[in-house]
Amino acid sequence: MQIIIVGCGKVGSVLAEQLCREENNVTVLDVKSERVEHLVNELDIMGYIGSGISFDTLMEAGVKKADLLIAVTHSDELNLMCCLIARKAGNCQTIARVRNPEYNKEADFLKKELGLSMIINPELAAANEISRVLRLPSAIDVEVFAKGRLEILKFRVKAGSPLCNLSVQEMAAKVSGDILVCVVERSDTVTIPNGMFVLQEKDYVYVAGTPKSTAEFFKKIGIEANPVRNLMIVGGGKISYYLAQILLAAGTDVRIIEQDAASCDMLSQLIPEATIIHGNGTDKALLMEEGLDGMDAFASLTGIDEENIFLSLYVKTQSDIKTITKINRISFDEVIANLDLDTVIYPKDITAEYIIRYVRALGNSIGSNVETMHRIAGGKVEALEFIIRENAPVVNVPLMDLDLKDDILIACIQRDGKIILPRGNDSMQVGDTAVVITTRNGLRDIRDILGKRRVG
Amino acid sequence: MNYQVIRYMLGYICYFEAAFLTLPCFVGLIYGEYRVSMIYALVAAICVLLGAAFRFKRPKDKRMYTKEGLVTVALCWIVLSILGALPFCISGEIPYYVDALFETISGFTTTGSSILSDVEALSHASLFWRSFTHWVGGMGVLVFILAILPAQGGAFMNLMKAESPGPSVSKLVPRLRDTALFLYGIYMGMTLLELALLLIGKMPVFDAVTLTFGTAGTGGFAVRNSGLADYSVYQQAVITVFMIAFGVNFNSYFLLLRKRFKQAVKSEEVLTYLGIIAVSVLLITVNVRPLFPNLFQAFHHTFFQVGSIITTTGYSTQDFNLWPPLSRTILMVLVFIGACAGSTGGGIKVSRLIIMVKGIRKEIRTLLHPRSVYKVRMDGRAIEHEVVRSVNVYLAIYVLIFVGSLLIITLDEKDLVTNFTAVGVTLNNIGPGLGVVGPTGNFSSFSAVSKLVLCLDMLAGRLELFPILMLFVPSVWKRGKREKVRIEKTKAEKAKV
Numbered sequence: 001m002q003i004i005i006v007g008c009g010k011v012g013s014v015l016a017e018q019l020c021r022e023e024n025n026v027t028v029l030d031v032k033s034e035r036v037e038h039l040v041n042e043l044d045i046m047g048y049i050g051s052g053i054s055f056d057t058l059m060e061a062g063v064k065k066a067d068l069l070i071a072v073t074h075s076d077e078l079n080l081m082c083c084l085i086a087r088k089a090g091n092c093q094t095i096a097r098v099r100n101p102e103y104n105k106e107a108d109f110l111k112k113e114l115g116l117s118m119i120i121n122p123e124l125a126a127a128n129e130i131s132r133v134l135r136l137p138s139a140i141d142v143e144v145f146a147k148g149r150l151e152i153l154k155f156r157v158k159a160g161s162p163l164c165n166l167s168v169q170e171m172a173a174k175v176s177g178d179i180l181v182c183v184v185e186r187s188d189t190v191t192i193p194n195g196m197f198v199l200q201e202k203d204y205v206y207v208a209g210t211p212k213s214t215a216e217f218f219k220k221i222g223i224e225a226n227p228v229r230n231l232m233i234v235g236g237g238k239i240s241y242y243l244a245q246i247l248l249a250a251g252t253d254v255r256i257i258e259q260d261a262a263s264c265d266m267l268s269q270l271i272p273e274a275t276i277i278h279g280n281g282t283d284k285a286l287l288m289e290e291g292l293d294g295m296d297a298f299a300s301l302t303g304i305d306e307e308n309i310f311l312s313l314y315v316k317t318q319s320d321i322k323t324i325t326k327i328n329r330i331s332f333d334e335v336i337a338n339l340d341l342d343t344v345i346y347p348k349d350i351t352a353e354y355i356i357r358y359v360r361a362l363g364n365s366i367g368s369n370v371e372t373m374h375r376i377a378g379g380k381v382e383a384l385e386f387i388i389r390e391n392a393p394v395v396n397v398p399l400m401d402l403d404l405k406d407d408i409l410i411a412c413i414q415r416d417g418k419i420i421l422p423r424g425n426d427s428m429q430v431g432d433t434a435v436v437i438t439t440r441n442g443l444r445d446i447r448d449i450l451g452k453r454r455v456g
Numbered sequence: 457m458n459y460q461v462i463r464y465m466l467g468y469i470c471y472f473e474a475a476f477l478t479l480p481c482f483v484g485l486i487y488g489e490y491r492v493s494m495i496y497a498l499v500a501a502i503c504v505l506l507g508a509a510f511r512f513k514r515p516k517d518k519r520m521y522t523k524e525g526l527v528t529v530a531l532c533w534i535v536l537s538i539l540g541a542l543p544f545c546i547s548g549e550i551p552y553y554v555d556a557l558f559e560t561i562s563g564f565t566t567t568g569s570s571i572l573s574d575v576e577a578l579s580h581a582s583l584f585w586r587s588f589t590h591w592v593g594g595m596g597v598l599v600f601i602l603a604i605l606p607a608q609g610g611a612f613m614n615l616m617k618a619e620s621p622g623p624s625v626s627k628l629v630p631r632l633r634d635t636a637l638f639l640y641g642i643y644m645g646m647t648l649l650e651l652a653l654l655l656i657g658k659m660p661v662f663d664a665v666t667l668t669f670g671t672a673g674t675g676g677f678a679v680r681n682s683g684l685a686d687y688s689v690y691q692q693a694v695i696t697v698f699m700i701a702f703g704v705n706f707n708s709y710f711l712l713l714r715k716r717f718k719q720a721v722k723s724e725e726v727l728t729y730l731g732i733i734a735v736s737v738l739l740i741t742v743n744v745r746p747l748f749p750n751l752f753q754a755f756h757h758t759f760f761q762v763g764s765i766i767t768t769t770g771y772s773t774q775d776f777n778l779w780p781p782l783s784r785t786i787l788m789v790l791v792f793i794g795a796c797a798g799s800t801g802g803g804i805k806v807s808r809l810i811i812m813v814k815g816i817r818k819e820i821r822t823l824l825h826p827r828s829v830y831k832v833r834m835d836g837r838a839i840e841h842e843v844v845r846s847v848n849v850y851l852a853i854y855v856l857i858f859v860g861s862l863l864i865i866t867l868d869e870k871d872l873v874t875n876f877t878a879v880g881v882t883l884n885n886i887g888p889g890l891g892v893v894g895p896t897g898n899f900s901s902f903s904a905v906s907k908l909v910l911c912l913d914m915l916a917g918r919l920e921l922f923p924i925l926m927l928f929v930p931s932v933w934k935r936g937k938r939e940k941v942r943i944e945k946t947k948a949e950k951a952k953v
Contacts, residue, residue, distance in 0.1 A: 025629065025630040025631055025634075033840060045630050046629065046630040
């Protein structure tokens with residue numbers, strides 16, 4: 001696909017890298033020459049220096065032949081304008097990043113009237129992500145497939161957990177057979193385990209199952225799946241605003257600590273149901289005074305990454321509640337993963353992922369069959385949902401007879417609204433959707449999971 | 457420094473050299489030169505073995521930074537030349553290896569300077585090989601590899617940057633591989649077109665093929681002792697037009713293909729290039745008019761010669777050594793200007809000249825209005841200060857290399873004109889100079905040391921100085937700290953075993 005990305009900031013760079021790796025022809029555009037040069041030297045893409053709202057520059061970048069334009073500059077208006085021009089000048093799909101809450105209310109109107117294919121609001125996306133994580137306090141990450149019928153949950157094996165030193169096979173027999181271990185992350189290696197794989201303390205484990213079966217599973221291994229009843233947030237930015245809205249609607253009590261008086265004023269006007277506290281979130285006494293002890297969860301969402309990390313670490317020393325840490329800028333994932341932080345939210349990755357999911361879906365109409373796509377384990381593993389079509393070579397073949405490539409796991413098959421966690425005797429049928437977990441990049445069709453030998 | 461990835465790329469180069477060498481082998485078979493054919497086949501086999509040895513172990517770390525890119529390109533060209541010289545030497549057609557090396561480097565760098573006094577004595581296979589090296593060297597071997605190999609990462613942009621002529625390299629399309637394919641497509645198309653036009657003009661097939669290779673790569677090896685003097689006016693005219701066409705920035709052709717005519721026609725560099733040609737032709741025609749029976753003859757030969765020199769091809773229909781001083785001087789000035797960036801020609805490049813002149817204008821303006829803000833612009837676009845600076849540095853290094861080489865080859869005690877033009881035409885990849893190395897002379901009388909210096913000049917000129925220069929920077933060859941640790945570890949492991 002021919003893709004133009006306007007704006008080479010954090011999100012733009014992540015997008016360019018991923019889309020380029022997936023064999024798209026990517027052209028980037030930015031007014032800052034050093035940003036463009038840096039990207040062009042790193043990746044196999046083309047770069048232009050210029051404004052995304054300049055008709056000439058867009059024409060030069062090939063908007064006429066482009067399939068998709070993604071506008072992710074710092075300014076909402078610029079992004080919208082750019083998409084509008086691209087829409088009129090060429091005949092491409094457009095995606096704009098719009099983060100101002102005022103526009104957000106009109107998102108649907110804008111989308112329709114300006115002919116946009118997608119509007120992405122990074123803060124809203126991050127807030128959605130956090131709210132999903134909060135639903136299951138001990139499962140650290142949640143990804144939803146098959147319209148919510150299947151979940152993939154990430155949790156950490158703690159010391160003394162019944163899972164310690166248990167092989168995957170034994171686990172199925174002793175603990176629960178209704179869930180499937182998909183991926184295990186140990187320090188910085190990611191494995192798709194087979195039955196012999198032995199779990200250890202401190203592993204991050206990803207399990208797939210229906211919401212019901214996973215809830216049972218967590219109960220059995222001694223992690224209570226209580227929903228969060230109250231949450232403390234430090235930092236009153238846009239993510240906090242959206243998150244508070246979502247959680248309040250679900251009946252959760254929200255307490256926001258914010259340093260800036262004006263922001264506090266605004267928040268209390270916008271979300272009167274929340275408790276807004278004007279104070280410094282790094283003040284330990286204040287945290288205690290506001291009842292950190294009694295909280296079910298804690299989210300550090302200030303604008304400073306280092307502060308967020310330290311806050312969460314501190315909270316971890318005080319009580320055993322779930323922490324959520326937002327990281328905007330720092331790119332030391334490996335180091336951060338080793339810290340005792342529960343959930344780490346990277347808004348730029350979430351935004352990029354939402355867009356890439358859309359791009360893949362767009363690619364569907366041109367010949368791939370990916371329904372949804374999630375990147376997990378720091379982007380090292382992909383979970384893809386495929387639609388099984390009539391001429392797929394996997395139809396009616398028992399899974400044990402399929403010659404799968406390495407590093408591929410079929411996590412689940414969905415048939416007529418029912419979830420099947422597949423065993424060797426099961427087979428895929430036309431009309432099913434299958435969720436495939438893989439460390440490979442760029443699978444486009446269910447047939448891509450097969451090795452050279454095809455059907456055995 | 458990542459030695460492994462460089463070694464791996466060198467392996468590729470050996471394979472490609474083997475593939476290239478099979479062509480003269482076939483040509484030899486066609487003309488019944490079985491002994492020479494066998495030699496080419498033998499050298500091809502050596503290349504395959506060497507390539508297999510280089511590629512025996514896959515590199516663990518495939519990252520290639522600018523440093524590795526530059527060194528890889530320089531080493532690839534050197535390996536290519538060293539292996540390519542073998543057949544000449546083994547077959548005894550060029551008995552001394554240094555001479556054979558000079559001839560091969562002259563071929564790959566599209567220079568066209570020769571040490572042979574009797575070209576017609578060579579076998580057809582060797583003549584073909586000589587000309588074919590021009591064609592390969594014209595667009596660049598690594599660009600060719602990039603076009604053929606499966607998709608590579610962005611790091612390989614460094615290879616293309618190091619090999620393509622011009623102050624700044626831009627891709628035509630987002631994918632490096634597609635860009636390389638496009639360039640070779642245009643190159644191939646124009647080559648075939650010229651070949652067809654020459655064949656229509658009833659040129660013998662062998663001459664047509666070899667001269668087309670020479671024109672396309674802006675090389676300049678002829679296959680007759682008389683150069684191009686014996687061919688018909690039509691044939692010479694076709695070659696003139698194509699020489700000039702191959703000296704145009706290929707980006708312009710790309711824009712034409714994409715039907716962006718306005719942009720293509722407006723290119724400042726191409727217009728300046730054509731302007732320089734027009735003015736030079738006019739001046740020289742007037743100047744040499746008395747030497748020819750009529751105006752057309754004078755114009756025809758002048759046009760050919762100007763086209764041949766500015767595009768750094770180096771074909772000749774006339775011994776311009778005998779032309780008046782003004783004409784010779786103009787031709788020598790053209791030697792240094794060279795063709796457009798992004799073409800197959802050599803020299804300093806018209807775009808660098810434009811940037812330099814505009815840079816001078818900027819400096820003068822700054823002197824007049826110390827607080828004025830003024831950007832050097834080209835094609836209506838402001839040029840980064842970095843580019844202006846790199847052009848200036850380029851010229852400084854260029855002059856230093858020139859002077860250094862001149863001093864060394866002066867030890868052979870030839871006259872100044874010969875020495876000066878010999879360095880000039882090799883560093884700018886032209887071919888014939890003036891004096892002893894003029895169109896009817898050759899480079900054989902230089903000492904081995906001088907020939908090697910001129911070889912380096914040719915490589916430096918073709919690769920735009922920096923890659924070859926990098927080879928002489930000691931810190932480039934140092935291993936990183938981590939690499940050292942790794943090597944020591946493996947040593948320790950081996951010791952244990």
